[in-house]
Amino acid sequence: MHIPDGYLSPQTCAVMYAAAAPFWYTAAKKLKKNLSSKMVPLLSVFSAFSFVIMMFNAPVPGGTTAHATGGVLIAIILGPWAAVMGVSAALFIQALFFGDGGILAFGANVFNMAVILPFVGYWIYKLTAGSSGPGSSRQWLGAALGGYVGINMAALAAAIEFGLQPLLFHTANGTPLYCPYNISQAVPAMLFAHMTVAGIAEGLVTAGVLVFLKKSMPEVLAAT
Amino acid sequence: MKNITKLWIGLGIMGLLTPLGLLATGDAWGEWGSEAFKDMVGFVPKGLERFSDFFSAPFADYTISGTGDVSGYIISAFSGMLLVILLTWTVGKIFTHNDE
Numbered sequence: 446m447h448i449p450d451g452y453l454s455p456q457t458c459a460v461m462y463a464a465a466a467p468f469w470y471t472a473a474k475k476l477k478k479n480l481s482s483k484m485v486p487l488l489s490v491f492s493a494f495s496f497v498i499m500m501f502n503a504p505v506p507g508g509t510t511a512h513a514t515g516g517v518l519i520a521i522i523l524g525p526w527a528a529v530m531g532v533s534a535a536l537f538i539q540a541l542f543f544g545d546g547g548i549l550a551f552g553a554n555v556f557n558m559a560v561i562l563p564f565v566g567y568w569i570y571k572l573t574a575g576s577s578g579p580g581s582s583r584q585w586l587g588a589a590l591g592g593y594v595g596i597n598m599a600a601l602a603a604a605i606e607f608g609l610q611p612l613l614f615h616t617a618n619g620t621p622l623y624c625p626y627n628i629s630q631a632v633p634a635m636l637f638a639h640m641t642v643a644g645i646a647e648g649l650v651t652a653g654v655l656v657f658l659k660k661s662m663p664e665v666l667a668a669t
Numbered sequence: 670m671k672n673i674t675k676l677w678i679g680l681g682i683m684g685l686l687t688p689l690g691l692l693a694t695g696d697a698w699g700e701w702g703s704e705a706f707k708d709m710v711g712f713v714p715k716g717l718e719r720f721s722d723f724f725s726a727p728f729a730d731y732t733i734s735g736t737g738d739v740s741g742y743i744i745s746a747f748s749g750m751l752l753v754i755l756l757t758w759t760v761g762k763i764f765t766h767n768d769e
Binding site for chain 2 (some may be wrong): 446447448449450451452454455472473476477478480481483484485486487488489490492493494495496497498499501502503504505508509510511512530531533534535537539540541542543545547548549569590603607614616620621622623624625626631633637638661662663
């Protein structure tokens with residue numbers, strides 16, 4: 446889901462930076478108010494986890510690949526605003542050093558994977574878990590569902606950004622200038638990869654790590 | 670915050686296991702190099718060609734020149750994690766409150 450440079454027009458990239466910026470600003474303010482500096486090591490561990498889990502590419506039928514992001518996990522443990530910061534940091538290092546996701550497209554990638562993904566995942570988790578206690582089956586279910594739906598909504602957003610390109614940016618005779626695939630091609634392709642593979646991976650990672658923390662390091666969940 | 674050594678060890682194990690991610694061949698949808706469009710749609714879109722090399726990352730695709738695919742991937746995993754930790758640690762210290 447890391448959009449490379451060239452797939453989105455410069456105008457789209459500018460709009461997406463503008464869409465991501467208020468979330469960075471608000472995240473900075475919210476964390477200053479709500480997150481203790483004692484939680485910084487935990488934020489770093491899970492941001493690094495987000496970076497490394499994205500290197501585990503899984504095959505998607507049809508010859509493409511997909512991966513989990515760990516973004517919903519950060520949102521559940523440290524809150525969605527911490528996830529905005531943590532996943533943005535992972536995406537920044539990926540773009541700058543490893544060419545995974547573009548520099549021009551960085552705003553779009555942040556909006557999809559560091560904003561939509563953790564917030565949607567967190568809401569689904571909250572809705573499902575309700576007020577049930579830590580370790581309840583509703584919590585695991587909420588985490589798995591949150592991961593699954595969160596990454597799929599992020600993939601849908603990326604697909605819409607891809608799919609708008611041929612509609613909005615083409616030469617006089619209609620030849621696409623950027624991503625040549627329209628909405629009716631991009632949306633099914635992206636959702637197929639994420640509904641069959643990446644969503645399941647994200648759901649398993651989110652619920653699996655929470656189960657591990659609950660069983661062997663309950664103090665981490667209690668501190669949040 | 671209590672002892673989180675287990676989590677640091679977990680990250681190390683994941684770093685060593687990253688080559689599993691190389692087993693899946695092919696690119697993610699929408700992450701192909703610009704040349705791939707010749708085969709897929711018959712031409713390389715002009716704007717895509719122009720901006721696809723806007724920036725060249727030093728270790729593109731998690732490869733490190735002079736190392737093999739597997740060792741380069743592992744070195745990328747550990748150096749990338751270290752950079753993410755340095756960044757979030759610095760930014761995190763600035764944008765959190767100190768209640769010691």
